[in-house]
Amino acid sequence: MASILAVDDSASMRQMVSFTLKGAGFDVKEACDGVEALAEAKRGKFDLVLSDVNMPNMNGIEFCKELRQLPDYKFTPVLMLTTESAGDMKMQGKQAGATGWIVKPFNPEQLLSTIKRVLG
Amino acid sequence: MSIDLSQFHQVFFEESFEGLDVMESELLELSPDSxxxxxxxxxxxxxxxxxxxxxxxxxxxxxxxxHEVETLLDEIRAGQRALEQLHVDLFLQSVDCLRAMMTALNEGSEPETARADELKLQLKAILHGEAEAAEGDSNDASEATTGGSERAGWKVRFIPDxxxxxxxxxxxxxxxxxxxVAPNGIKVMVNESELPEFANLNPEECRLSWTITVMGDIEQSDIQTVFEWVEDDCDIDYIALDADGQALESGAEAKADAAEASAEAAVAPEPVAAPAAVAEPANSEAAQSESVKVEPAKPAAAKAEPAKAKAKPNRGGDQSSIRVSIDKVDSLINMVGELVITQSMLGQLGQDFDISRMGRLLEGLSQLEQNTRELQESVMKIRMMPISFAFSRFPRLVRDLGNQLGKKVNLVMQGENTELDKTVMEKIGDPLVHLVRNSLDHGLETTAKRIETGKDESGTITLNAFHQGGNIVIEVKDDGAGLNEERILNKAIERGLVAANANLTPEEIHQLIFLPGFSTADQVSDISGRGVGMDVVRRNINELNGTIEVKSQKGTGSTFVIRLPLTLAILDGQLVEVCNQTYIFPLVSIVESIQLQKQTLNNISGSQPVMKLRDEYIPIIRLDQVFNLRPLEEEVEEAMLVVVEGDNEKIGIVVDDLLGQQQVVIKSLEQNYQRVSGVSGATILGDGTVALIIDISGIGKKVDGRAAAIPGSEQAA
Known part of the structure; x- marks a missing residue:
């Protein structure tokens, strides 16, 4: 089954995302900021990365840029979890190499239907 | 698939409270000047x-x-708006408001929104007039509105970047x-005209474009959703088709497309996969050329955010839990491992024991003792939390109070990492708040007065915590005027707390503030006059087996020193014997132990025997009488008198003998039996017997007004 890296500094969001994805049969690894996520990404190979934008230490945009530099993640779908108020975040995300975004707040169903768009 | 989101609520509340704490402490750091x-x-x-x-x-x-709070913060963050003190105040109020709302939600009740609405209005007033361009860009207004009924499909021309x-x-x-999403399927036609010569082919670039025919009547927005993530960079046209595959809104372009469409074969999407497949093997090579840019996480970014990392006190109502760092748990597991090794070693030894192996047995037992001690220490540590949890509320409190009183105050906090039992921490919070309020209100002079007396115009309140021999010491210190001895004495005389002609040393006068019903403020102020006096502070601290004292120097300030046991679960006890029963006195409350001399006993106030100990008379209690162990008349030979202090009052307790001192684990009597006045708990001694732990202030009250005459004391009187 596809493996997914879920990055969010909020434990409740992480749990929700992780629980939903695991329930749908995915392998999920969690990371709480960009630094941790990058280390995790180097350690394993993920088929999809979901990342929050606003995080301490390394935010989602920087993380995405760094991730795209890794040979294993050149083409891996990266979805940013953003809020609607962060309009130019979408642009920044795209410039950083993000595949797309999921607008917060989202529910588990929306999450699953969105990630199915980019997996497989 | 439906997922019950409520299972994440607890975590959400916990982290939100944590987030609010972070916001609050960071907001206090924030000033418009810097x-x-x-x-x-x-x-x-x-x-x-x-x-x-x-x-x-x-x-x-x-x-x-x-959202409103965030929007304003975002503007400040982006430099679109200069931070004003007003904003900080508003944010702090918002934090309070959010905390209250979330507390209500966490308890399962509906939150009060009046305050939130009011704050929201204020925030909006600040934001008013600012274009919130960030919003509302989700859907293009350019969406084509084509006649619905005759539409049979769409032709999408997709020229990707x-x-x-x-x-x-x-x-x-x-x-x-x-x-x-297409009701009747799609047809995809690839256009490879832009594809370069094979030699020039860059497999990472997409040079193909496509024309997709979506069959069936669906909304354009449904198709757009699919291309949502790429529509800004790629060239995408949508043309509505009628049943014959003709463009509904005809134009030159549409016709050309239609011609193309008719020539198109029904192609499955496979061809597209090819470029991706080609791209794969090229990855490593391409990456090498780019590997210069592959760098590990920036060291600067690696600094952990301390506020995030630390555990927090749980405020979630009844279900009390603590977060324990993995280190502590790991060390516990290690120790249990050691214990298992020792156990198996001893077990082996026991199977065929021979006196010649006595040495090894003793060695094993001492190892077991060490393991047990270490395990005990580690387990105790689980309950230990840095005192910063109790201190964390003070920056805000001092700021708000200082503003309210018009005093400039610096708060200095030291020893915030000093660890303390969680229960003790919870119970020390209120007394500390009271002391800090008190120092601010009564201790520190007004700014004008400080300038007048040549002091720095802003006062300093110092909170300090440190360990000192099995105790934790917390100091609340101010650099104010010090206790006004004259006024305290006058007040005490006025209230009949001391005799009018009493000749007291300054230290004794300082102690008066701990007497019940004492308030030095000339008028009861909003800050301290809450009906809670220093006597309550002292009582709360005594309940924790702690002590409080005050040191004061006129003109330079006062210091309150609180001494608390590190934990409530273990007590340093003095074992005493009465009628072959063992009792335990908390070591901290013992002043001295002396041989009882009957001739020093008096019986002034009727039946209550007292004893003159140096210059003061102290009431005497016979423990054997309190617990009905011995007939009153029976003479006690060679009795010992333990002088203890509880509720700031000395009493002498008569016991048969003093045994050793040892740390005892406190077991609750209430949980295992029922509450017994004069007894604070029990413990199990090394030989398996149960010993009661004496509650010093409780036992003082228990015998109040009750005769506990010491035989033979009358003749001495």
Whole structure:
């Protein structure tokens, strides 16, 4: 089954995302900021990365840029979890190499239907 | 698939409370004169997370309110608006408001929104007139409105950006998705005219374009959703088709497309997969050329955010839990491992024991003792939390109070990492608040007065915590005027607390403030006059087996020193014997132990025997009488008198003998039996017998007014 890296500094969001994805049969690894996520990404190979934008230490945009530099993640779908108020975040995300975004707040169903768009 | 989101609520509340604490402490760091970007960022992030979580978990009141806070923060963060003191105040109020709302939600009740609405209005007033361009860009107004009924499909011309693959967007997946939404399937035709010569082919670039025919009547927005992530970079046209495959809104372009469409074969999306497949092997090579840019996480970014990392006190109502660092748990597991090894070693030894192996047995037992001690220490540590949890509320409190009283105050906190038992910490919070309020209100002079007396215009309150021999010491110190001895004495005389002609040393006068019903403020102020006096503070601290004392120097300030046991679970006890029973006195309350001399006993106030100990008379209690162990008449030979102090009053307790001192584990009597006055708990001694732990202040009250005459004392009187 596809493996997914879920990055969010909020434990409740992480749990929700992780629980939903695991329930749908995915392998999920969690990371709480960009630094941790990058280390995790180097350690394993993920088929999809979901990342929050606003995080301490390394935010989602920087993380995405760094991730795209890794040979294993050149083409891996990266979805940013953003809020609607962060309009130019979408642009920044795209410039950083993000595949797309999921607008917060989202529910588990929306999450699953969105990630199915980019997996497989 | 339906998932019950309420299972994440507890975590959401915990982290939100944590986030609010972070916001609060960072806001207090913030001043309009020096705006630190990272501080604003941290505050913004906390607000942002709360908003996101609240939206996700269905707390719309929280999410909507936080949205306003976040928007203003965002403007400040982006440098679009200068930070004003007004903003900081408003944010702090918002934090309070959010905390109250979330506390209500956490307890399962509906939050009060009046305050939030009011704050929201204020926030909006500040934001008013600012264009919130960030919002409302989700859907293009350019959406074509075509006649619905005759529409039979769409033709989509998709000319992706060459770099589309580098963002992880795979056209193949989009077609697959499109296929999912199209009622009657899709036809995909690839246009490879832009494809370069093979030698010039860059497999990472997408040079193909496609024309997709979506069959069936669906809304354009449904198709647009599929291309949502790439529509800004790629060239996409949507043309509505009628039943014959003709463009509904005809134009030159549409006709040309139609011609193309008729020539088109029904192609499955497979061809698209090819470029991606080619791209794969090229990855490593391409990456090498780019590997210069592959760098590990920036060291600067690696600094952990301390506020995030630390555990927090649980405020979630009844279910009390603590977060324990993995280190502590690991060390516990290690020790249990050691214990198991020792156990198996001893077990082996026991199987065929021979006196010649006595040495090894003793060695094993001492190892067991060490393991047990270490394990005990580690287990105790689980309950230990840094005192910063109790201290964390003070920056805010001091700031608000200082503003209210018009005093400039610096708060200095030291020893915040000193660890303390969680229960003790919870119980020391209120007394500490009282002391700090008191220092601010009564201790520190007004700014004008400080300047007059040549002091720095802002006063300093210092909170300090440190360990000192099995105790934790917390100091609350101010550099104010010190206790006004004259006024204290007058007040005490006025209230009949001391005799009018009493000749007291300054230290004795200082102690008077701990007497019940004492308040030195000339008028009861909003800050301290809450009906809680220093006597309550002292009682609370005594209940924790702690002590409080005050040191004061006129003109330079006062210091309150609280001494507390590190934990409530273990007590340093003095074992005493009465009628072959063992009792335990808390060591901290013992002043001295002396041989009882009957001739020093008096019986002044009728039946209550007292004893003159140096210059003071202390009441005498016979423990054997309190617990009905011995007939009153029976003579006690060679008795010992233990002088203890409880509730700031000395009493002498007569016991048969003093045994050793040892640490005892406190077991609750209430949980195992029932509450017994004069006894604070029990413990199990090494030989398995149960010993009661004496509650010093309780036993003083128990015998109050009850005769406990010492035989033979009359003749001495």
């Amino acid at each position: 705006v630190d970007d990272e501080t604003v960022n941290t505050i913004f992030r906390a607000a942002h997370s709360i908003k996101g979580g609240a939206g996700t978990f269905g707390f719309m009141q929280i999410s909507e309110f936080t 060459a770099d589309v693959l580098r963002t992880g967007n795979e056209p193949f997946r989009m077609f697959r998705e499109l296929e999912g």
